[in-house]
Amino acid sequence: xxxxxxxxxxxxxxxxxxxxSANVPKVVSEAYVAxxxxxxxxxxxxxxKSKDLHTDLYKGYVESLNNVSAKLDTANKSASxxxxxxxxxxxxxxxxxxxxxWLHELFxxxxxxxxxxxxxxxxxxxxLQRDFGTFDDWQKDFMxxxxxxxxxxxxxxxxxxLRRYVNMIVSHHxxxxxxxxxxxxxxxxxxxxxxxxxxxxxxxxxxxxxxxFNWSVIEDRFKRAEAIAGAVKS
Amino acid sequence: xxxxxxxxxxxxxxxxxxxxSANVPKVVSEAYVAxxxxxxxxxxxxxxKSKDLHTDLYKGYVESLNNVSAKLDTANKSASxxxxxxxxxxxxxxxxxxxxxWLHELFxxxxxxxxxxxxxxxxxxxxLQRDFGTFDDWQKDFMxxxxxxxxxxxxxxxxxxLRRYVNMIVSHHxxxxxxxxxxxxxxxxxxxxxxxxxxxxxxxxxxxxxxxFNWSVIEDRFKRAEAIAGAVKS
Amino acid sequence: xxxxxxxxxxxxxxxxxxxxSANVPKVVSEAYVAxxxxxxxxxxxxxxKSKDLHTDLYKGYVESLNNVSAKLDTANKSASxxxxxxxxxxxxxxxxxxxxxWLHELFxxxxxxxxxxxxxxxxxxxxLQRDFGTFDDWQKDFMxxxxxxxxxxxxxxxxxxLRRYVNMIVSHHxxxxxxxxxxxxxxxxxxxxxxxxxxxxxxxxxxxxxxxFNWSVIEDRFKRAEAIAGAVKS
Amino acid sequence: xxxxxxxxxxxxxxxxxxxxSANVPKVVSEAYVAxxxxxxxxxxxxxxKSKDLHTDLYKGYVESLNNVSAKLDTANKSASxxxxxxxxxxxxxxxxxxxxxWLHELFxxxxxxxxxxxxxxxxxxxxLQRDFGTFDDWQKDFMxxxxxxxxxxxxxxxxxxLRRYVNMIVSHHxxxxxxxxxxxxxxxxxxxxxxxxxxxxxxxxxxxxxxxFNWSVIEDRFKRAEAIAGAVKS
Numbered sequence: 018x019x020x021x022x023x024x025x026x027x028x029x030x031x032x033x034x035x036x037x038s039a040n041v042p043k044v045v046s047e048a049y050v051a052x053x054x055x056x057x058x059x060x061x062x063x064x065x066k067s068k069d070l071h072t073d074l075y076k077g078y079v080e081s082l083n084n085v086s087a088k089l090d091t092a093n094k095s096a097s098x099x100x101x102x103x104x105x106x107x108x109x110x111x112x113x114x115x116x117x118x119w120l121h122e123l124f125x126x127x128x129x130x131x132x133x134x135x136x137x138x139x140x141x142x143x144x145l146q147r148d149f150g151t152f153d154d155w156q157k158d159f160m161x162x163x164x165x166x167x168x169x170x171x172x173x174x175x176x177x178x179l180r181r182y183v184n185m186i187v188s189h190h191x192x193x194x195x196x197x198x199x200x201x202x203x204x205x206x207x208x209x210x211x212x213x214x215x216x217x218x219x220x221x222x223x224x225x226x227x228x229x230f231n232w233s234v235i236e237d238r239f240k241r242a243e244a245i246a247g248a249v250k251s
Numbered sequence: 252x253x254x255x256x257x258x259x260x261x262x263x264x265x266x267x268x269x270x271x272s273a274n275v276p277k278v279v280s281e282a283y284v285a286x287x288x289x290x291x292x293x294x295x296x297x298x299x300k301s302k303d304l305h306t307d308l309y310k311g312y313v314e315s316l317n318n319v320s321a322k323l324d325t326a327n328k329s330a331s332x333x334x335x336x337x338x339x340x341x342x343x344x345x346x347x348x349x350x351x352x353w354l355h356e357l358f359x360x361x362x363x364x365x366x367x368x369x370x371x372x373x374x375x376x377x378x379l380q381r382d383f384g385t386f387d388d389w390q391k392d393f394m395x396x397x398x399x400x401x402x403x404x405x406x407x408x409x410x411x412x413l414r415r416y417v418n419m420i421v422s423h424h425x426x427x428x429x430x431x432x433x434x435x436x437x438x439x440x441x442x443x444x445x446x447x448x449x450x451x452x453x454x455x456x457x458x459x460x461x462x463x464f465n466w467s468v469i470e471d472r473f474k475r476a477e478a479i480a481g482a483v484k485s
Numbered sequence: 486x487x488x489x490x491x492x493x494x495x496x497x498x499x500x501x502x503x504x505x506s507a508n509v510p511k512v513v514s515e516a517y518v519a520x521x522x523x524x525x526x527x528x529x530x531x532x533x534k535s536k537d538l539h540t541d542l543y544k545g546y547v548e549s550l551n552n553v554s555a556k557l558d559t560a561n562k563s564a565s566x567x568x569x570x571x572x573x574x575x576x577x578x579x580x581x582x583x584x585x586x587w588l589h590e591l592f593x594x595x596x597x598x599x600x601x602x603x604x605x606x607x608x609x610x611x612x613l614q615r616d617f618g619t620f621d622d623w624q625k626d627f628m629x630x631x632x633x634x635x636x637x638x639x640x641x642x643x644x645x646x647l648r649r650y651v652n653m654i655v656s657h658h659x660x661x662x663x664x665x666x667x668x669x670x671x672x673x674x675x676x677x678x679x680x681x682x683x684x685x686x687x688x689x690x691x692x693x694x695x696x697x698f699n700w701s702v703i704e705d706r707f708k709r710a711e712a713i714a715g716a717v718k719s
Numbered sequence: 720x721x722x723x724x725x726x727x728x729x730x731x732x733x734x735x736x737x738x739x740s741a742n743v744p745k746v747v748s749e750a751y752v753a754x755x756x757x758x759x760x761x762x763x764x765x766x767x768k769s770k771d772l773h774t775d776l777y778k779g780y781v782e783s784l785n786n787v788s789a790k791l792d793t794a795n796k797s798a799s800x801x802x803x804x805x806x807x808x809x810x811x812x813x814x815x816x817x818x819x820x821w822l823h824e825l826f827x828x829x830x831x832x833x834x835x836x837x838x839x840x841x842x843x844x845x846x847l848q849r850d851f852g853t854f855d856d857w858q859k860d861f862m863x864x865x866x867x868x869x870x871x872x873x874x875x876x877x878x879x880x881l882r883r884y885v886n887m888i889v890s891h892h893x894x895x896x897x898x899x900x901x902x903x904x905x906x907x908x909x910x911x912x913x914x915x916x917x918x919x920x921x922x923x924x925x926x927x928x929x930x931x932f933n934w935s936v937i938e939d940r941f942k943r944a945e946a947i948a949g950a951v952k953s
Contacts, residue, residue, distance in 0.1 A: 049413060070918045081568040094391055099401035100549040100582060106574040108399055108420050112429045114568060119412045119430060157328055165342055167333035168870045168891070168910070177433055177479075178353045179283060186342050187430070189870070194428035195346045196353060196421070199411055199483075208870070208910035213918065216772045217911070241482055245411075248478030304684045315802040334783040334816060340808040348802060402636045402657070402676070423636070442636070442676035443685070450538045450681065517881060562859055567869035576867055576888050580897045587880045587898060625796055633810055635801035645901055645947075646821045647751060654810050655898070662896035663814045664821060664889070667879055667951075712950030713879075716943055717901075 048086040051118060053079045056125035062225035063129075067213045074209060075121040082114040109191075116190040120170055123203040127238075130231035140239040141201075141232055145173075148181045156227065159184050159202070163223050166206040174198035175242035177249050182242075199245050201238040202230065282320040285352060287313045290359035296459035297363075301447045308443060309355040316348040343425075350424040354404055357437040361472075364465035374473040375435075375466055379407075382416045390461065393418050393436070397457050400440040408432035409476035411483050416476075433479050435472040436464065516554040519586060521547045524593035530693035531597070535681045542677060543589040550582035577659075584658040588638055591671040595706075598699035608707040609669075609700055613641075616649045624695065627652050627670070631691050634674040642666035643710035645717050650710075667713050669706040670698065750788040753820055755781045758827035764927035765831075769915045776911060777823040784816040811893075818892040822872055825905040829940075832933035842941040843903075843934055847875075850883045858929065861886050861904070865925050868908040876900035877944035879951050884944075901947050903940040904932065 053076045058068045089107050097104040135142055135152075142152055149155035155173075162184040163171035170187040177197040185195045204226055211222035287310045292302045323341050331338040369376055369386075376386055383389035389407075396418040397405035404421040411431040419429045438460055445456035521544045526536045557575050565572040603610055603620075610620055617623035623641075630652040631639040638655040645665040653663045672694055679690035755778045760770045791809050799806040837844055837854075844854055851857035857875075864886040865873035872889040879899040887897045906928055913924035 049415075066918055070914070073919055077566075077568060081566075085569050094395035097395040097398040098545075098549075099399055100545060100585075101553050101578045102399060104395055105399035105420075106578070108396060109427050110569040110574070112419060112427050115413075116430045117568075161328035161331040161338055162342060164331040165333055165336060165339035172430070174431075178349075181283075185346060186339075191427050191429070193343050193346050193425050194430055195425070196350045196406070196428055197408075197431075197433055199431055209914050209919070212772070212911050212914035216768055216915065217775055241485065244482030244485060245479050248475055248482050251475065251478060300684055304680070307685055311800075311802060315800075319803050332779075332783075334779060334819075335787050335812040340812070344803040344808070351802075443680050446538075446677050446680035447684065450534055451541055451677070517883075562863035565863040565866040567867055570867060572863055573867035573888075576864060577895050580887060580895050583880075584898045629796035629799040629806055630810060632799040633801055633804060633807035640898070642899075647817075649751075653814060654807075659895050659897070661811050661814050661893050662898055663893070664818045664874070664896055665876075665899075665901055667899055709950055709953065712953060713947050716946030716950050719943065719946060 048083075048090045050083055050086070051079050054122060054125075056122075056129075058125065058129045059131060060129040060229055061131075062214075062222075062229065064214050067210075070209060070213065071121075071125075071205075075118070075125070078114050078117040078121065081110070082118050085110045085114055112191045113189070116187070116194075120172075120187070120190065120200075120203055121205070123200055124170075124205045127202060127231050127234050128204070128226055128229060130229050130233070133229045133232060135230075135232040139232065139236050140243060141236050144182055144239060144243070148183075155184075159204075160220075160223060160227070162186055163204060163206055164219065168207045169193075170206055171204050172198065172200050173202040174200040175245060177245065180246065180249065199238075199242050201242055202235055282317075282324045284317055284320070285313050288356060288359075290356075292359065292363045293365060294363040294459075294463055295365075296448075296456075296463065298448050301444075304443060304447065305355075305359075305439075309352070309359070312348050312351040312355065315344070316352050319344045319348055346425045347423070350421070350428075354406075354421070354424060354434075354437055355439070357434055358404075358439045361436060361465050361468045362438070362460055362463060364463050364467070367463045367466060369464075369466040373466065373470050374477060375470050378416055378473060378477070389416075389418075393438075394454075394457060394461070396420055397438060397440055398453065402441045403427075405438050405440055406432065406434050407436040408434040409479060411479065414480065414483065433472075433476050435476055436469055516551075516558045518551055518554070519547050522590060522593075524590075526593065526597045527599060528597040528697055529599075530682075530690075530697065532682050535678075538677060538681070539589075539593075539673075543586070543593070546582050546585040546589065549578070550586050553578045553582055580659045581657070584655070584662075588640075588655070588658060588668075588671055589673070591668055592638075592673045595670060595699050595702045596672070596694055596697060598697050598701070601697045601700060603698075603700040607700065607704050608711060609704050612650055612707060612711070616651075623650075623652075627672075628688075628691060628695070630654055631672060631674055632687065636675045637661075638674055639672050640666065640668050641670040642668040643713060645713065648714065648717065667706075667710050669710055670703055750785075750792045752785055752788070753781050756824060756827075758824075760827065760831045761833060762831040762927075762931055763833075764916075764924075764931065766916050769912070772911060772915065773823075773827075773907075777820070777827070780816050780819040780823065783812070784820050787812045787816055814893045815891070818889070818896075822874075822889070822892060822902075822905055823907070825902055826872075826907045829904060829933050829936045830906070830928055830931060832931050832935070835931045835934060837932075837934040841934065841938050842945060843938050846884055846941060846945070850885075857884075857886075861906075862922075862925060862929070864888055865906060865908055866921065870909045871895075872908055873906050874900065874902050875904040876902040877947060879947065882948065882951065901940075901944050903944055904937055 085107055089111060092104045092107055094104055096102055099105060145155040146152050149158060159171060159173060166186045167188060169189055169192070171184060172187055173182060173184050175181075175198065176183045176195065177199065182201070183195065183198065185198065186193050204223070206219070211219060215222040319341055323345060326338045326341055328338055330336055333339060379389040380386050383392060393405060393407060400420045401422065403423055403426070405418060406421055407416060407418050409415075409432065410417045410429065411433065416435070417429065417432065419432065420427050438457070440453070445453060449456040553575055557579060560572045560575055562572055564570050567573060613623040614620050617626060627639060627641060634654045635656060637657055637660070639652060640655055641650060641652050643649075643666065644651045644663065645667065650669070651663065651666065653666065654661050672691070674687070679687060683690040787809055791813060794806045794809055796806055798804055801807060847857040848854050851860060861873060861875060868888045869890060871891055871894070873886060874889055875884060875886050877883075877900065878885045878897065879901065884903070885897065885900065887900065888895050906925070908921070913921060917924040
């Protein structure tokens with residue numbers, strides 16, 4: 018069969034799909050509905066006003082995500098194109114708001130622990146040491162990525178292709194993202210996170226957050242990441 | 252402790268890290284070195300010239316990734332900032348080239364199977380049916396995402412937060428990317444993939460590629476994805 | 486007046502506007518309707534198939550721009566937000582398609598002149614020499630910007646803030662764009678421009694296009710640019 | 720002459736340029752050096768801390784722009800490529816920082832006038848009325864664009880292709896930018912502009928700034944814009 022011999026009307030694996038279509042009830046909706054979760058932001062490093070602002074912004078993303086998800090359910094897929102189409106706009110906004118929701122939840126959960134403690138025999142400690150040389154080197158790299166991020170995020174996660182932990186920038190919520198990274202440590206570097214309390218002193222904000230990382234929450238994520246690592250290798 | 256009481260010179264978890272720094276040999280380099288792999292592009296739907304072009308582009312990304320990775324090893328992390336810094340530029344180019352390399356390898360491996368066959372009892376079939384209603388609905392959604400992608404990719408993968416398979420746009424190599432997705436089906440929608448053989452007939456290119464998906468390769472990825480699904484839930 | 490003393494209901498310059506609103510007939514539509522223009526692509530450096538492809542792509546942008554422009558006329562402005570709103574999506578697509586249309590028209594008009602000739606006493610020559618050292622230096626810089634551009638454009642134009650000519654990248658159609666530049670020389674570096682005829686040999690395509698720049702068309706633009714320069718300085 | 724008959728070594732318009740190269744002294748540097756300007760931010764709608772923060776950020780961009788501009792002077796142009804090259808990174812950072820400097824200067828100059836006044840016979844008023852229906856309609860559109868902008872800018876300017884005034888989003892400093900727009904009214908919508916004083920109440924910040932637009936400064940820009948309009952038409 019040569020190029021251009023394709024019959025556009027011949028459906029792929031047609032017979033298989035037809036027999037299935039007959040038997041499987043059509044799913045009415047693929048939309049996922051998210052509910053905003055509650056997070057204790059027990060810290061003196063962030064003012065109550067900033068905490069409330071941040072919670073409101075997070076709720077806004079949950080609401081937008083639900084809107085986008087519902088609209089995707091009925092969007093016209095056959096009119097999809099890269100210049101201007103409802104489907105394209107919705108897919109871009111889906112990635113943006115979905116990441117925003119998840120990143121905020123990861124961030125709220127792994128920060129604000131006044132009793133922050135990491136032990137040398139934890140998975141967190143050992144894996145970061147393995148992949149960055151020392152825990153200190155990981156911290157320095159994490160800080161450098163945070164300082165480079167602009168309005169965005171610094172994310173440490175397990176890279177399922179490199180099979181190691183990496184620190185990465187996320188620009189805004191969905192820009193410059195490494196594919197296939199399972200996040201373990203997340204810090205918000207958008208200006209709304211620190212301007213109220215630290216003005217332009219981003220470094221002080223960063224240090225304060227890192228002093229209060231909840232290593233117990235993070236350790237749970239490392240356990241999952243290591244299970245993922247096992248799954249990937251198998 | 253109040254905001255601004257932070258001592259910038261007090262290192263985080265200082266004592267722990269110092270004891271470690273003394274004992275652990277400093278890793279000299281974190282740079283990962285990638286070698287371009289070989290892929291058989293056994294298909295009549297793509298001309299030999301396009302195949303060679305694509306292989307060359309892929310090799311260029313491997314070379315750039317190695318350059319970036321080596322430079323990151325000695326980049327000045329303390330000068331990192333979001334306006335203009337070597338570290339930021341390198342981190343952006345790292346995400347761009349790393350994704351480019353991985354996406355091309357995933358694409359080359361899961362395409363170009365003239366004997367393409369999917370069975371109804373495969374994980375691929377059953378999971379896509381579960382998450383999209385029918386296999387046909389998945390195909391339609393995948394095609395719509397592909398048509399929306401512009402110069403970029405369409406990626407189907409397991410979303411570790413949503414705990415289901417999703418189809419997503421990847422703009423260029425690192426834009427508009429959903430975080431935490433383990434890829435199972437990947438198709439290149441950059442113009443270099445189809446302009447030589449299909450000119451502007453993107454849909455015909457897309458149909459041709461989908462007719463030759465290597466479901467055996469994809470099934471292996473679904474197995475890993477399902478193992479990841481198990482790891483995430485645990 | 487202190488912060489937060491603002492009365493959100495007090496309209497700005499209210500009395501003035503009300504008296505006007507009474508007298509001025511409401512404009513029904515701001516939508517601009519563009520018609521695709523015709524361009525002779527008299528060149529042997531580009532195949533007829535590539536020419537036709539390019540013309541079709543251009544027409545697609547004109548059509549999308551008209552769609553976007555019409556929708557903007559009735560879009561809900563009060564629901565505008567940066568997370569997900571029809572107005573935001575339309576404004577982004579407006580910039581994208583409007584630039585695409587204009588850039589293609591500039592490109593089609595300033596390329597494909599087999600009798601390409603530039604004289605040393607032309608404005609084009611003298612101004613580029615003034616701002617880049619020599620005409621040759623301008624050419625080298627233009628080529629370097631073209632090679633850096635990825636899927637996008639290289640644009641030479643008069644920068645109304647710097648008050649000189651600059652070469653700039655335009656990523657895709659609206660990314661990484663310098664504000665306030667009046668374009669004089671435009672070259673398409675998207676892969677659809679050269680993949681059919683040059684495969685990955687972007688440099689050969691670039692040289693071919695530069696050999697055929699229509700300096701007569703460009704000279705007219707320089708005359709306007711110089712008039713703009715005068716207007717800016719006044 | 721056919722495609723691929725190009726002699727890559729034959730320089731364009733070679734004889735012309737050589738004779739010139741011999742006579743014209745090579746310009747040593749194209750780098751432009753910017754000095755930060757001083758702006759009075761006479762307003763009670765913004766706290767002194769926010770004013771100082773904003774001034775510092777602006778100075779940071781001036782410094783980065785000067786660094787980028789100096790490096791461009793000696794960057795390796797022949798190694799330019801879109802995957803990873805110093806020249807590409809510098810050109811992207813040039814557009815980013817140059818826009819940042821100019822936009823901040825435009826913003827500082829056209830805001831913070833406690834005696835803000837616009838007259839119905841001003842160019843500003845008449846042209847906005849002409850292009851948006853009523854001055855009120857322009858204000859509503861400007862506000863909608865501002866609310867859509869995210870971390871970025873709302874810019875009103877004269878579009879030299881459309882030959883009318885438009886309101887546009889600028890994402891960050893150089894994203895989603897309409898080509899060829901001469902700016903007349905500029906408002907900063909980055910979170911650093913309002914988070915300290917307004918937290919998430921972006922609309923209140925926006926209203927406050929619009930109440931204090933310096934229409935005298937803006938009128939001067941409209942005069943230039945109208946002179947540009949004349950230059951473009953001629």
